[in-house]
Amino acid sequence: MFDADFIANPYPTYQHMLATGRLHWMEAAGGAWLVPHYDDVMTLFRDSRLTTSRSDIFSWQFPEEDRHYLRDFSEITKLWLSGIDGEEHVRLRRLLNKAFTPGVVEAMRPQIQRLTDELIDTFYAQGEVExxxxxxxxxxxxxxxxxxxxxxxxxxxxxxxxxxxxAFLSSLSATLDMARRANDALASMREYFRPIVAERRQQPGEDLVSLMILSEEQGRTFTEDQLLAQCSLFLFAGHETTRNLIGNGMKALLDHPEQLELLRQNSDLLPSAIDEIVRYDSPVQMIPRVVGEDLELFGQQIKQSQVVQLLLGAANRDAAQFPEPDRFDITRSYKRPASFGFGAHFCIGMPLAMLEIEIAFNTLVRRLPNLRLAGPAERSPNFGLRGFHTLPLAFDPVQSPIEEERLALA
Ligand code: HEM
Known part of the structure; x- marks a missing residue:
């Protein structure tokens, strides 16, 4: 388990795990309990005995003398919304929810459509795109x-x-070099946002950074460090997962050309197609929790501080929840996939991610006829955050007045 073949296609192993038990022990990455069943994953997402205070589990993989390389990483991720529990989490989340209401997100539709079309314009005339x-x-x-x-x-x-x-957060065999790079990335993000936060304090705008500052001003405080930490969390969480969902979803459609054709012919299928894309090859394959107290889980004694990994990718292929789970079917009636988590830490950015991929797939499928693979698709070596490194495609650009006008402007 967890070799290159598994990363290329973890789903046969998941089916084996689903058939053979509710809890599996994994030695890799310092050891963890793996939970593959949908109902168990959803129940454990709401179990307060499992905490999200997990920033230290990343340094546990390294000997004591090397852990200082992760100092910034630990300091910053400890403050991330996703790493705080209880009252403090509820308070911060309430402040941030305002930025992600359906109304606020829907108002971004024209901008996202424009950005999508502009990106397609940059490669449209070539008839191919990586x-x-x-x-x-x-x-x-x-x-x-x-x-x-x-x-x-x-x-x-x-x-x-x-x-x-x-690369670091989703690896099961992280090297010290990967740890250093992740540490530097987070430290750089903090320094990048420091002057931006200072400027928005002077002159607030309509953006998320200003919203966090204004919330602070209204007596419900974000400390400076908390604010900078959330900026890096949003930059990372809002980008990494969505890009992988676009790649994974496109590959699933190309592997099932009859489904791609069905979608092209019937845009009413877009909502159920998006749900199926989210389920079929989840960009987040596992979410860690740390056990807060000794406990018994499915007949097994679990020790305080041990790690439990909720296998979202396996839960989405649980036949008890999704009949014929390995079949990619864009007409499937919707059942909430595990991909966005559940409970208190349920993905706050889900409405935005869903809007982005709805626009992305609708526009790609509509504007790029006869879409096909133009070379080998290369998986990224990460497991926890599953995606493609490269996905070369070809298509037949249409000579239409609308496309010609767009290209003249591009
Ligand atoms: C396909 C896209 C996405 C997927 C699959 C995804 C998945 C997830 C999952 C599984 C969690 C739960 C983590 C946990 O329980 O520990 C989560 C939380 C979170 N996501 Fe997303 N996400 C996506 C897009 C986004 C976007 C676009 C944003 C921001 C704009 C975002 C921001 C966050 C934040 C801030 C949290 C932490 C919430 C909390 O702890 O209360 N995500 N996401």
Whole structure:
């Protein structure tokens, strides 16, 4: 388990795990209990005996004398919304929820559509595209950058920081070099946002950074460090997962050309197609929790401080929840997949992610006819955050007045 073959296709192993037990022990990455069943994953997401205070589990993999390399990483991730429990979490989350109400997110539709079309214009005339580099990396970086109100030209920085963080956070055999890069990425993000936060304090705008500052001003405090930490969390969480969902979803459609054709012919299927894309190859494969007290789980004694990994990718292929789970079927009636988590830490950015991929898939499928793979698709070596490194595609550009006008403007 957890070798290159598993990372390429973890689903046969998941089926084996689903058939053979509710809890499995894994030796890799310092040891962890793995939970594959949908109902168990959803129940444990709401079990307060399992905590999200997990920033230290990343340094546990290394000998004591090397852990200082992760000092910034630990300091910052300890303050992330995703790493805080209880009252403090509820309070911070309430402040941030305002930025992600359906109304606020829906208002971003025209901007996201414009960004999507502009990106497609940059490669349309060539009839080919490396989807990850030329589209999937950029759209979420631009959208989250816009939400945070940071300059568009800096998007290459977000992509680099995000890559370094993802490689470390989602590896089961992280090296010290990966740890150092992740540490540097987070420290750089903190320094990047420091002057931006100072400027927004003087002159607040409509962006998420200003919203956090104003919330602070209204007596419900974000400390400076908390604020800077949430900026790095949003930059990372808003980018990494969504780009992988675009790549994974496109590959699933290309592997099932009849489903791609069905979607092209019937755009009413878009909502159920998006749900199926989210379920079928989840960009987040596992979520760790740390056991807060000794406890018994499914007949097994679990010790305080041990790690429990909730296997979202396996839960989404649990036949008890999704009949014929390995079949990709965009007409499937919707059942909530595990991909966005559940309970108090349920993904706050889900409405935005769903809007981005709805627009991305609708526009890609509509504007790029006869989409096909143009070379080998290369998986990224990360397991926990599952995606593609490269996805080369070809298509037949249409000579239409609308497309010609767009290209003249591009
Ligand atoms: C396909 C896209 C996405 C997926 C699959 C995804 C998945 C998840 C999951 C599984 C969690 C739960 C973590 C846990 O329980 O420990 C989570 C939390 C979170 N997500 Fe997302 N996410 C996506 C997009 C986004 C976007 C676009 C944003 C921001 C704009 C975002 C921001 C967050 C934040 C801040 C949390 C922490 C919430 C909390 O702890 O209360 N995510 N996400």
């Amino acid at each position: 989807l990850m580099r030329q589209f999937a990396h950029l759209l979420p970086a631009l959208v989250i950058g816009q939400l945070l109100g940071v300059p568009r030209e800096d998007r290459h920085l977000f992509v680099k920081w995000s890559d370094d963080l993802a």
